[in-house]
Amino acid sequence: MIAALLVAQSQAQGLLRDTEIEETLREFSDPLLRAGGLSPRSVDIYLVNDPELNAFVTRGQNIFLHSGLILQAETPNELKGVIAHEAGHIVGGHIVRSDYGNRSAYGAMLLAAGVGLAAILAGEGAAGAAILGGAQQFGAVEALAYSRVNESSADQYAAQFLETTGQSGKGLIDFFDNFRVQEVLSYSRRYEYFRSHPLSANRIDKLRERVAESPFVDVLDSDEDIERHTMMQAKLRGFLDAPQMVFNRYPLTDKSLPARYARSVALFRAADMNSAIKEIDSLIEEQPENPYFHELKAQILYESGQRSAALPSAERALELKPDAILLKVALSQSLIETQEDRQVERAITLLKSALTVEPRYSHGWYLLSLAYGQQNQDALAKYASAERFYSLGDLDSARSFAGRAQQDLPRDIPQWRRASDIIVVAEAQLDKKRRNQRRGKPFTVTSSSEQSTPSSRRAGSTSWP
Numbered sequence: 001m002i003a004a005l006l007v008a009q010s011q012a013q014g015l016l017r018d019t020e021i022e023e024t025l026r027e028f029s030d031p032l033l034r035a036g037g038l039s040p041r042s043v044d045i046y047l048v049n050d051p052e053l054n055a056f057v058t059r060g061q062n063i064f065l066h067s068g069l070i071l072q073a074e075t076p077n078e079l080k081g082v083i084a085h086e087a088g089h090i091v092g093g094h095i096v097r098s099d100y101g102n103r104s105a106y107g108a109m110l111l112a113a114g115v116g117l118a119a120i121l122a123g124e125g126a127a128g129a130a131i132l133g134g135a136q137q138f139g140a141v142e143a144l145a146y147s148r149v150n151e152s153s154a155d156q157y158a159a160q161f162l163e164t165t166g167q168s169g170k171g172l173i174d175f176f177d178n179f180r181v182q183e184v185l186s187y188s189r190r191y192e193y194f195r196s197h198p199l200s201a202n203r204i205d206k207l208r209e210r211v212a213e214s215p216f217v218d219v220l221d222s223d224e225d226i227e228r229h230t231m232m233q234a235k236l237r238g239f240l241d242a243p244q245m246v247f248n249r250y251p252l253t254d255k256s257l258p259a260r261y262a263r264s265v266a267l268f269r270a271a272d273m274n275s276a277i278k279e280i281d282s283l284i285e286e287q288p289e290n291p292y293f294h295e296l297k298a299q300i301l302y303e304s305g306q307r308s309a310a311l312p313s314a315e316r317a318l319e320l321k322p323d324a325i326l327l328k329v330a331l332s333q334s335l336i337e338t339q340e341d342r343q344v345e346r347a348i349t350l351l352k353s354a355l356t357v358e359p360r361y362s363h364g365w366y367l368l369s370l371a372y373g374q375q376n377q378d379a380l381a382k383y384a385s386a387e388r389f390y391s392l393g394d395l396d397s398a399r400s401f402a403g404r405a406q407q408d409l410p411r412d413i414p415q416w417r418r419a420s421d422i423i424v425v426a427e428a429q430l431d432k433k434r435r436n437q438r439r440g441k442p443f444t445v446t447s448s449s450e451q452s453t454p455s456s457r458r459a460g461s462t463s464w465p
Contacts, residue, residue, distance in 0.1 A: 081172025
């Protein structure tokens, strides 16, 4: 079963998926994106599993937030300020300008980061992480004057977006003030964020002046936003920190909702299943309509070998959040494992529904191939495998499975036509690779996100292991 929090790659640095966390990030970011004239559906937000404080944007309107940023943002307003700042880079066209002839080291650094994340998204997690880890080496100190102009511009956009949405810009100022010491540290000792987003007293002063003019300067975070923020941080800490660290941060004397949430996850990871169930049951008793508490209980039961007992909780989670892609996939995995025809058929229905919205989700295609295999629909199982490898960027395997599927599929069904598309695109990409190799040029396989049609943009839902 898919756990409440899913690391998209097995490597230490990969993408995190979680329905609850991505929903919170969308609640925070979508109004700001609309304020900047951007369509939220056109901007993808990714959560990177990295304790380093960092955030950045890449071409194609992608915003990447590190888990370390979320954990170190003291308030929702601070996190929103950083998101608004990154949106300002998109609206200002700074990425495009930075790429012209690689004139700026900042642009080259973002280009390197973009290549690294494309590799992660295409399934090459180790290579992508390596490129990301070394992205800063493409930057040079002498180019920071150019990027400071962009940073100041993005600050002003952020203040504008926050004001338009009736929110204070103080959070972004507080965020910068908290890390003001970064100005005096050597380049190599700075947080990644402040290498690519250089601070200066003049820049902060200009932002302070702009925010002071806003009629919403003294507006505080709502109680609902504070709760979302603290629950998101608790969940991240529960899954990412060592269990003992979680227990130290959230002692048993702390009976708050976030503390019990973090402890339930840490107990689960420490293999104390009985205590984990007891803790999560207390949360469900307090908030019976919270789908994520039921989701976590299903995961705990499933991982402890009580797979039949996990089904009602997984069903309840999806009932409370019927459009959540990863909740559909998680339930489907349990249904497939029952090996009952009726349950497998339902799993296929759920998986097809999920993959219609998020066709790049490779694990969903893997489960669909298993389900078709259990039904002895071998041609469709091969087609699902082709989609899986295509979404991972393994074009050789994708082309192979698509060709084998076509041999047995009727020509008048959508799967046959889609298999044909996969073959055409894979052969074109592989031919390009061969030509570049003959010319001695490096080649990076186009990520599945670039190969997909506009209708297959990544959905705003989540999960992790």
